Amino acid sequence: MSTAKKDYKRITVKSLVEMKANQEKISMLTAYDYTMAKIVDSAGVDVILVGDSASNVMAGHETTLPITLDQMIYHASSVIRAVERALVVVDLPFGSYQSDPKEALRSAIRIMKESGGHAVKLEGGKEIKESIKRILHAGIPVMGHLGLTPQSIYKFGTYTVRAKEEAEAQKLKEDALLLEKIGCFAIVLEKVPAKLAKEVADSLTIPVIGIGAGNGVDGQVLVTHDMVGMTHEFHPRFLRRYLDLYTEMTNAFQQYVTDVKAIDFPNEQEQY
Ligand code: KIV
Numbered sequence: 001m002s003t004a005k006k007d008y009k010r011i012t013v014k015s016l017v018e019m020k021a022n023q024e025k026i027s028m029l030t031a032y033d034y035t036m037a038k039i040v041d042s043a044g045v046d047v048i049l050v051g052d053s054a055s056n057v058m059a060g061h062e063t064t065l066p067i068t069l070d071q072m073i074y075h076a077s078s079v080i081r082a083v084e085r086a087l088v089v090v091d092l093p094f095g096s097y098q099s100d101p102k103e104a105l106r107s108a109i110r111i112m113k114e115s116g117g118h119a120v121k122l123e124g125g126k127e128i129k130e131s132i133k134r135i136l137h138a139g140i141p142v143m144g145h146l147g148l149t150p151q152s153i154y155k156f157g158t159y160t161v162r163a164k165e166e167a168e169a170q171k172l173k174e175d176a177l178l179l180e181k182i183g184c185f186a187i188v189l190e191k192v193p194a195k196l197a198k199e200v201a202d203s204l205t206i207p208v209i210g211i212g213a214g215n216g217v218d219g220q221v222l223v224t225h226d227m228v229g230m231t232h233e234f235h236p237r238f239l240r241r242y243l244d245l246y247t248e249m250t251n252a253f254q255q256y257v258t259d260v261k262a263i264d265f266p267n268e269q270e271q272y
Pocket residue numbers: 030049050051052053054091188190211221223
């Protein structure tokens with residue numbers, strides 16, 4: 001098996017499966033707007049997720065439930081305009097696919113047609129099997145999402161680690177196999193024990209991308225605003241902060257206020 005890193009000009013769903021076969025880990029980050037997507041894509045991140053976490057990060061909601069299909073399309077179309085290399089996956093928001101497969105297909109088609117996204121992501125396993133099949137039959141690639149599925153937060157009652165008990169772990173393994181069998185090209189596994197996540201990844205040929213799922217999976221995803229430290233009240237164990245932009249930006253804004261008040265900005269060179 002080759003472990004050489006291939007230089008992908010454009011990432012497709014096929015590239016991701018190939019990366020897993022070549023034991024190359026997959027990098028994935030979120031973006032919800034043009035400017036952030038441009039930076040994330042230029043940095044060489046393989047997959048950009050237009051996550052429904054936009055509901056929390058961009059709109060300040062407590063959960064992902066309120067974001068609408070129209071709002072997801074707006075975010076995704078802004079991201080698409082920036083991206084040259086990454087695969088862009090767009091979350092189907094809560095309420096846009098759970099009632100029946102026809103509604104799920106209509107929502108997925110709207111995302112693909114109106115935003116130009118490359119694939120959709122849905123939360124759940126067996127319960128939404130028919131919806132996923134319907135979307136796949138229309139030629140739309142689907143990424144699954146198992147483990148902690150934030151759209152079901154009111155069922156779980158807490159954002160704690162999932163599948164610690166045998167029964168839930170067993171269902172998760174069955175769901176993962178089912179998602180691969182029906183044709184999903186990848187699965188996000190959120191907040192589950194690392195040992196279980198590795199077992200799932202090892203049992204599949206499609207990539208498993210983890211968040212809070214250890215390093216035995218095929219790739220990692222983080223919410224960009226968390227990993228650059230723009231959000232600062234969220235401290236889960238799995239989050240590595242690469243920057244402290246909250247502090248950096250606060251310092252810059254405070255300096256700006258000082259400069260404006262002191263008539264130090266603009267100076268001679270900064271005016272016409
Ligand atoms: O919406 C999102 O950002 C996600 C990631 C946490 C995987 O689904």
